[in-house]
Amino acid sequence: MPKVKFDILESTCVPLPFENVDTDQIIPARFLSAISRQGFGDNLFRDWRYTKAGEKNSEFVMNNPDYAGKVLVAGKNFGSGSSREHAVWAIFDYGFRAVVSSFFADIFMNNALNNGLLPIVISDDLLKKLLSLVQNNPDTKVKIDLEKQTFTILSTGDSVKFGINPYKKECLIKGLDDIDFLLSIKSQIINYENNKSLLQ
Amino acid sequence: MKSKTLFDKIWDNHVVRSIEDGPDVLYIDRHYIHEVTSPQAFNGLKERGIPVFRPGKTIATADHNIPTKDQHLPIRDQLSRTQVERLSENCQKYGIELFGLNHPKNGIVHVIGPELGYTLPGMTIVCGDSHTSTHGAFGTIAFGIGTSEVEMVLATQCIIQPKPKKMRITLDGELHKGVTSKDIIMYIISEISTSGATGYFVEYCGSAIRSLTMESRMTICNMSIEMGARGGLIAPDETTFEYLRKLPSIPGIGDLNSSINDWKKLISDPDAFFDNDLKFDAGLIKPMITYGTNPGMGMAIDDSIPLSDENGNKASSSFLKSLDYMGFKPGMKLLGHPVDYVFMGSCTNGRIEDFRAFAEIISGRRKADNITALIVPGSKKVEEQMIAEGLINLYKSAGFEVRQPGCSSCLAMNEDKIPQGKYVISTSNRNFEGRQGPGARTMLASPLTAAAAAITGRITDPREFMTEENKVKK
Numbered sequence: 001m002p003k004v005k006f007d008i009l010e011s012t013c014v015p016l017p018f019e020n021v022d023t024d025q026i027i028p029a030r031f032l033s034a035i036s037r038q039g040f041g042d043n044l045f046r047d048w049r050y051t052k053a054g055e056k057n058s059e060f061v062m063n064n065p066d067y068a069g070k071v072l073v074a075g076k077n078f079g080s081g082s083s084r085e086h087a088v089w090a091i092f093d094y095g096f097r098a099v100v101s102s103f104f105a106d107i108f109m110n111n112a113l114n115n116g117l118l119p120i121v122i123s124d125d126l127l128k129k130l131l132s133l134v135q136n137n138p139d140t141k142v143k144i145d146l147e148k149q150t151f152t153i154l155s156t157g158d159s160v161k162f163g164i165n166p167y168k169k170e171c172l173i174k175g176l177d178d179i180d181f182l183l184s185i186k187s188q189i190i191n192y193e194n195n196k197s198l199l200q
Numbered sequence: 201m202k203s204k205t206l207f208d209k210i211w212d213n214h215v216v217r218s219i220e221d222g223p224d225v226l227y228i229d230r231h232y233i234h235e236v237t238s239p240q241a242f243n244g245l246k247e248r249g250i251p252v253f254r255p256g257k258t259i260a261t262a263d264h265n266i267p268t269k270d271q272h273l274p275i276r277d278q279l280s281r282t283q284v285e286r287l288s289e290n291c292q293k294y295g296i297e298l299f300g301l302n303h304p305k306n307g308i309v310h311v312i313g314p315e316l317g318y319t320l321p322g323m324t325i326v327c328g329d330s331h332t333s334t335h336g337a338f339g340t341i342a343f344g345i346g347t348s349e350v351e352m353v354l355a356t357q358c359i360i361q362p363k364p365k366k367m368r369i370t371l372d373g374e375l376h377k378g379v380t381s382k383d384i385i386m387y388i389i390s391e392i393s394t395s396g397a398t399g400y401f402v403e404y405c406g407s408a409i410r411s412l413t414m415e416s417r418m419t420i421c422n423m424s425i426e427m428g429a430r431g432g433l434i435a436p437d438e439t440t441f442e443y444l445r446k447l448p449s450i451p452g453i454g455d456l457n458s459s460i461n462d463w464k465k466l467i468s469d470p471d472a473f474f475d476n477d478l479k480f481d482a483g484l485i486k487p488m489i490t491y492g493t494n495p496g497m498g499m500a501i502d503d504s505i506p507l508s509d510e511n512g513n514k515a516s517s518s519f520l521k522s523l524d525y526m527g528f529k530p531g532m533k534l535l536g537h538p539v540d541y542v543f544m545g546s547c548t549n550g551r552i553e554d555f556r557a558f559a560e561i562i563s564g565r566r567k568a569d570n571i572t573a574l575i576v577p578g579s580k581k582v583e584e585q586m587i588a589e590g591l592i593n594l595y596k597s598a599g600f601e602v603r604q605p606g607c608s609s610c611l612a613m614n615e616d617k618i619p620q621g622k623y624v625i626s627t628s629n630r631n632f633e634g635r636q637g638p639g640a641r642t643m644l645a646s647p648l649t650a651a652a653a654a655i656t657g658r659i660t661d662p663r664e665f666m667t668e669e670n671k672v673k674k
Contacts, residue, residue, distance in 0.1 A: 019518040020394055020494050024632040029611040033265055033279035035239035035286050037347075047634045052620065075518065077395040080428065080494070081632060082611075083330040084237065085346035106364070106398055106430055107330060111346035165362060167222030178348070182225065182356040183250070185217060189358055192216040192227055 004116040005175040009097055009144040010154070012069035014061055015134040021074055022081035023108065027090040029082075040086050041093030066138040070097040073130055077101075079108025088115045098144055100151070102127045113168045114178065120144065120151055120162045129158070146173060203469035205366050206435050207401050210341045210466070214324045216358055223362040229323040231258040231353045232309045233296070235287040236265060236613070237328030241351035242290040252294040254357045259318055260291050260298040263308045264329075265613040268576050268603035271302055280614065294354075307579020307605045310334040310547035314418065314443075315581050317450035321436040321463040326353060331547045331629065333424040336433035337417035338440055339466045341401070343431040364430045365475040367400040368468075371408040373482035378663040380557065381416035382549060382627070382646035384408070385423040386488035388480060390498035393510050398428030400476060403468060408482035409434060414443040415553035422548045423629050426495040435467045487662055489534060490631045490644040492522040497631070501649060501661050505532045525633055526641050527621070534643075534659045541624035542573045542654040543636070544647060545603075546610040549627035550578025552585045554647045559591050561651035561665050567599035568657030574616055575600050576608040600654070612637045625653045 031043040048060050056063045072091065078101040079087065088111045091099065098118040112119045122130070130153060133140045141154045146169065152159040170176065182189075204212070216225040233241075238260075245252065252258065265280040275281035284301055291298040299305045299312055306312070310331055313319045321339040326332060330344035349359045369388060389396075402424055409417070417434050424432030441460045444450065453459050486500035496510065507530045509519035514530070523529060544558055555577065567573060575595060577583040583605055586592050592602050609616040610628035617637030618624045624642050627650050631642035645653075648662035655665075 017517065018521065019516075020496075022494065022630075022632045024611075024630065024635050028634055028638070029264075029613045032236050032613060033277070033283055035283060036243065037240050047638055052639065077398070077428070080394055081330065081425075081630060083328060083332075083344035083346055085240075085328075085348060088346070103395060103398070105395070105428060107344055107346060110361075111348065114346060114348035165222055167219050167360075178360050179244070179248070179352055179355050182352055182358055182360070185225065186253075186356065189216055189225075189227070189253075189356055193357075196213075196227070 006097070006116060006118055006146050006172040008146070009070060010141060011071045012067075012139060012141055013071040013073045013100070013130070013134045014067045014069055015131050016061060016072060016074040017131045017135070019075040020077045020080055023079055023084050023087040024081055026079070026087040027084065032084060032086050037089050038093065040090035041095070044090040044094045070095060071142055071144070072096045072099045073127070073134060074099060074101045076103045076124065076127070078104050080105040083107045083111070085111045085115070088112050088117055092117050100127070100130070100142075113172070116172065118144065118146065118172065122151060122160055122162065126158060126160060203472040205468040205472040205474060206339065206403055206433065206466055207341065207366050208472070210322055210324065211363060214341070219360070223360045225358050226324060226361050227358055228326050228353050229257065230313070230318055230325040232313055232325070232327035232332070233258055233260045233350065234264055234309050234327070234329065235262045235283040237347050238290065238350055239283060239286045240347045241328075241354055242294075244351040245354055248355070250355055252296065252354045255295040257357060258296045258354065259313065260287060260296050260300070261306060261309050261312055262287055262301045263306075264607045264611065266301050266606045267614050268606045268608050268616055271604045277614070304580055307581065308547045308550060308607055310418075310422065311550055311578035311582065314338065314414070315447070315579060317444070317447045320444070320450070320453070321440065321466050326359065330425045331422050333429070333431040334418050334422040334547055336421035336424065336431050337414060339433055339436035339463065341431065341433065344425065364401040365399055366473075367397055367402045367429070367476040367478065368474040369402055369404050370406040370477075370479045371404065371482050372406040372479070373408055375408055375411070375482045375485065378487055378648060378666050379485050380646040380648060381412055381419040383485055383488045384482070385420045386490070386495065386498045386644060387485045389423065389427045389495050390488065391480070392427055392478070394426060394494045394496040395428040397424070400429050402429045402432040403474075404432055404434050410437065412439075413553060414439060415551040418551065419548055423495065426629060436463050487646060487649050489649060489659065490642070491526065491528055491534060492519075493525055493631055493633050494522070495629065495631060495644060497522065498644065501645075501659070502535055505530055505534070507531050535661060537659045538623065539571065539625050539653045539658060540622040541618050542571055542650050543576070543609045543618070543624055543626040543628060544573065544650050545576030545578060545608055546628035547578065547607070548629040549647050550576065550582065552582050554627065555582065555586055555591055556589070558647040558651040559594050561648060561662065562598040562600065562655060563594055565598055565655050567654055570657045571654050573600050573654050574603060574609050576603045576616070577605045579605050609636050611635060612640070618642070625650045625659070
């Protein structure tokens with residue numbers, strides 16, 4: 001999978017102030033019948049973005065021309081449910097490069113990191129503040145510096161350090177791929193197979 | 201030597217290498233694939249020009265998008281047909297065993313893995329499906345992965361994973377009549393919420409867990425993901441070994457008794473450390489039902505919908521949005537509320553024991569006229585067994601049509617969708633908005649509760665059907 005490099009991102013945000021947004025909302029199952037990774041952005045949040053009649057739902061934030069940007073800010077426990085990587089492909093394909101929340105589901109987090117989409121965990125309080133800032137002023141900008149692991153709200157100067165696994169950080173910065181790494185240690189894998197016991 | 205949990209023992213035994221300050225390279229013993237999350241992974245191999253490293257360790261089935269009627273005919277939906285055909289092509293090209301559509305052993309991946317003897321204690325098992333946690337019932341580390349990771353396993357039989365923390369959930373006490381393993385896991389999720397176990401791998405212990413059959417244990421492990429856990433597992437015991445002894449064959453195992461002797465060592469050391477230790481009383485659990493749009497929004501069937509969300513917030517927009525979607529109000533009672541559909545099946549409750557439980561309630565009765573029922577066995581073998589036990593006829597005479605196996609309405613990728621605004625009592629695992637079709641209103645419950653609603657046409661406490669003459673076993 002071709003990887004994109006991630007270093008510094010400065011962008012406005014799209015707010016999604018709901019908790020427990022599951023992957024069925026991000027991309028409903030009926031849009032999973034594809035055999036490539038492309039094009040899922042069209043159906044991102046499909047059932048919130050469009051009415052039952054298939055028209056744009058003007059109340060949904062992604063249809064509000066005031067809001068744009070490469071950073072999605074979402075309520076607690078984002079990405080729960082199904083393991084479908086299509087959810088990450090859809091978010092990335094739509095144009096987002098980072099998702100900010102106070103809590104992510106595990107599989108979603110792994111899938112995001114494997115596709116160059118940076119999940120950033122901030123505190124509940126800061127998330128609340130950020131959501132309210134963005135909702136009141138769509139021009140609110142944030143800056144993400146992956147090397148320094150800092151997340152900054154530019155208008156207020158709120159700046160926090162975010163966590164990321166050092167291995168995954170290096171992969172994102174250099175655009176490296178897990179499979180290249182695994183292929184490079186194949187002799188070690190074969191060695192493991194030869195020496196494996198049922199139990200230790 | 202340091203004391204270890206069962207999880208530690210299996211995990212540590214599969215670490216090929218630890219990356220400094222980083223995750224582990226974990227060796228995978230069994231890889232299950234299906235038509236929806238595998239095509240992009242095979243594309244990746246093709247682009248790299250590499251083969252499948254250990255094709256014998258991957259098993260394939262078509263289950264997610266297939267129709268549950270007229271399976272002998274070509275799949276009507278073109279995109280679904282393409283995915284199923286692509287799976288067959290990929291399996292043939294790379295030498296992977298496929299139990300595809302119309303194969304006599306076809307079925308939902310998490311139903312056929314155990315019944316065909318591919319899921320064995322002590323294994324690491326992954327699949328591009330979050331309900332892979334099901335296989336933990338056998339004392340395995342089993343969890344769902346994304347498609348990039350499917351590609352890693354195909355290419356190297358390994359994935360790169362940070363080691364999760366460990367949680368123990370102990371359930372002691374006696375289960376009441378009419379309370380099933382589905383109610384147990386729905387109760388636990390309602391207590392700790394859909395993110396209560398995120399970052400953890402759970403071990404289920406206690407006398408009430410030990411008393412359960414393998415099918416019931418699979419239901420519990422299956423829904424571990426619904427509380428955020430990577431997976432859940434149960435130490436293998438005599439119940440596990442008896443299940444394995446009864447299988448017609450177990451691929452790759454020569455001497456089962458000798459393997460069983462090894463598997464007996466798969467237990468947590470008495471003083472092993474768990475990062476989180478929770479205890480519940482089985483005697484407090486009643487038949488459960490969900491009232492909202494995530495599996496944590498569940499309650500005892502005779503209870504009222506809470507007045508506020510899990511944090512006591514009455515005005516929570518997520519809580520109110522959820523109830524609004526369901527057409528419910530805070531404080532409302534659900535008993536007696538009309539139901540339109542009943543879905544019986546899925547990797548959570550699509551095994552023979554589940555269809556027997558459903559049958560015990562509908563036996564000698566008639567389906568309510570207002571109910572449309574989707575009765576979908578989890579596999580061809582389950583279907584066969586239903587025929588052999590006379591269950592298909594019993595269902596028919598009660599007015600129920602039994603479909604062909606597949607994931608069906610659980611995720612509604614095929615045509616088995618619940619229409620806009622309709623209420624469905626579903627034995628599946630997720631009540632997310634639109635999960636069973638755009639606008640569908642899902643209430644999760646056990647097969648007993650689903651059967652009770654199918655007969656009365658309303659939300660009904662299944663214990664009402666449990667007189668002395670008509671006892672229902674759990």
